[in-house]
Amino acid sequence: MRPVTDAHIEVRAVAKQWLTRDHPVPALEAVSLDVAPQEFLTVLGPSGCGKSTLLSIIGGLASPDTGEVRIAGRAVTGPDPRQMAMVFQDPGLFPWRTALENVEFGLELQGVSASSRRERARALLEPVGLRGFENRYPRELSGGMKQRVAIARALALDAPILLMDEPFGALDEQTRLLMGEWLLGIWARTRKTVVFVTHSLQEAILLSQRIVVMTARPGRIKASFEVALATPRDLDAPAAATLRHALWDAIRDESRRALDGDR
């Protein structure tokens, strides 16, 4: 596997507003952020705070109005599958492709030979726990399985950075917890840089090395928390509880502002 030492993300004073029919809606306001190589960073914030927008900008799917994003020193101008792979809340599997064919998608776009990509895709479905499901179609898979295929598809790119936008948001709680554990296993093995967006404090504490809290719209970085807890994370440990209180303090007002703002 490729060394991941150049996965350093720099976000510099990024601002963005979305143009709707009536008036422009400011999404982000002067957001600056650094992500170290191989770091698991969680972006935590109330709904509508712009965290998905931020992730889209980092991933090159949207461009900032001001400011810029650099990956390993080079500015981001568009999606770069060699550097970054993205996973969304909606798995977005192509319904006309089998699980295996879905995982092959990124490799197909890069011109990898058929036999080679088939082999690599098959190998990726194994750690995802989907061996035997290669030839199933998305409509035959459960929500959790679909998301695992989506993650395998992203991993197939073998890119040093993984951007995840509330990937477990649509799953039930038990599945979410299991998927979180499983994701940590993958991260430990592959040592990628992960930027994980969520609104769940629990998920943030369970998974990340560092948590960044965003304000309500227009989003800014409000605070940053190092998570120096032992793994596997125990949510009932006193250190975890302290962190949880700190996070909630930071985010409570923002959540309320977001709730009121939605009226």
Added chain:
Amino acid sequence: MDRGRRVSPGRRRLLQAVSIGVLVAAWELAARAGWVDPLFVPAPSAVAGAFRVIGPEAAGVLGETLGKTLVAYALAVALGVGAGLLIGGVRYLHDVLNPFLVALYAMPKILILPWILLAFGLAATPAVVYGVLQGFFPICLLVAGGVRDIDRTPLLVARSMGATSWQLYCKVVLPAVLPAVLAGMRLGIVFCLLGVLVVEMFGGIRGMGFLLVSLANAFRAPELFAATALVSVLSVGVVLGLERLNRRLGHWR
């Protein structure tokens, strides 16, 4: 596909009007420059002039055609909605008869046309009969489909509240089926008109169909285009009107 913001209706109509305007202007130019043979493709200005020539006659003849169409339509709607409700509502009937209906719908009715003229002569009757034949099937199939697609839950709720069969029918089934009925009626009018026109064309029976064919045979292109435009505008108008009615009646959706 992500369409982003939609074009505003005012802007849309403007662009549509401008596009049509450009098309007509280009056509006029082509006709004047002699790029198209005026015998076959008359200039829009010639067509406009022809309205005065053929207008009264076309309007009168159109009236006759419309008369037959309306009679055919009334019959087609009555028969079609009735049959549709029956076939959609009674499971057994649907299972047994559906393949026949689909096959009959797929059959080009034009094949029966010569026989209808033989049987009913060369007056208004065959036109009405054929119009009914054309209009009946789409209405019946749409209504039957609508009945079958009814959401069962409101029915259960009403039954649990003690509704009688009659109340069930009037207060739950009919309102639920109304969109399908209206859709069928919208389609039906076009088919009925089509049927009547075809009979007039084929059988040489007095009406718009016959006028169009006569004008074509006489190579009177401007008048032919004018008459065609007249029927087209009328047809579009009727369908759009029915659509507006449909939206008004189904506004709760």
Added chain:
Amino acid sequence: MRRIVLARIAVLAGLLGGWELWASRRDPLLYVPPSRVWPALGRVLGLDAYPTLVTHFGVTALEVIVAYVLAVGLGLALGFALGLPRHVGEIYEPILSALYAIPSVVWYPSLMLFFGLGPASKIAFGVLLGFFPVVLAVLAGIRSVDPHLLTVARGFGAGPGTCFVKVVLPAITATLLAGLRAGLALCVVGVLVGEILGARRGLGYLINYAYGLFRTADYVALALLALVLVLVIDGAAAWAEGRARRWTEGAA
């Protein structure tokens, strides 16, 4: 299930029986019971009644094929031209739908004027009828593509061309196939109508010819033949659509 099939057979038998009883007591020039259609069919198929049957059938078949190829080509071209660029479809699709509200036969006299009574007018009419379902299917298909799939593809670095080939095309296949099948059915109807309304050759012309000579049994036999052919063609199209759907599975 068996009860239903038996019921269907009963209905069919009842219809045929009723037809036989009703028609055999009446004017034989007008009413042709199945018992007379059968030998007429034999005469027609045996090429006794119409030795040039095959030629006429060939003419009709050729007209249908040419009309269909043109209808599909035009339909796809217009469909993608209107559906892919932003907003273009929004502006022009209402015009298309309005045109669809006009009974198609209204155009036939103009086509007759322009193309004469030969195969060209029949082909043109077939194209006119057959291209609408194709265009409308393309537009409907494109409208129903899940935009998130395009976002995912873009995230993988797919450009607009790749997005079209690898996302849009597979996504619209099912709808498109239904439209192609409907288009074929309408092409056949258009060609037949054109032939019956006035032609010099073709299956429709033969039907017209038999009717004109009051050879009613022959006319019924020919009409039945045409009906069977239409059903066979649509059946084949349905089979092809089913096969293609299963091949692009999961898009249901």
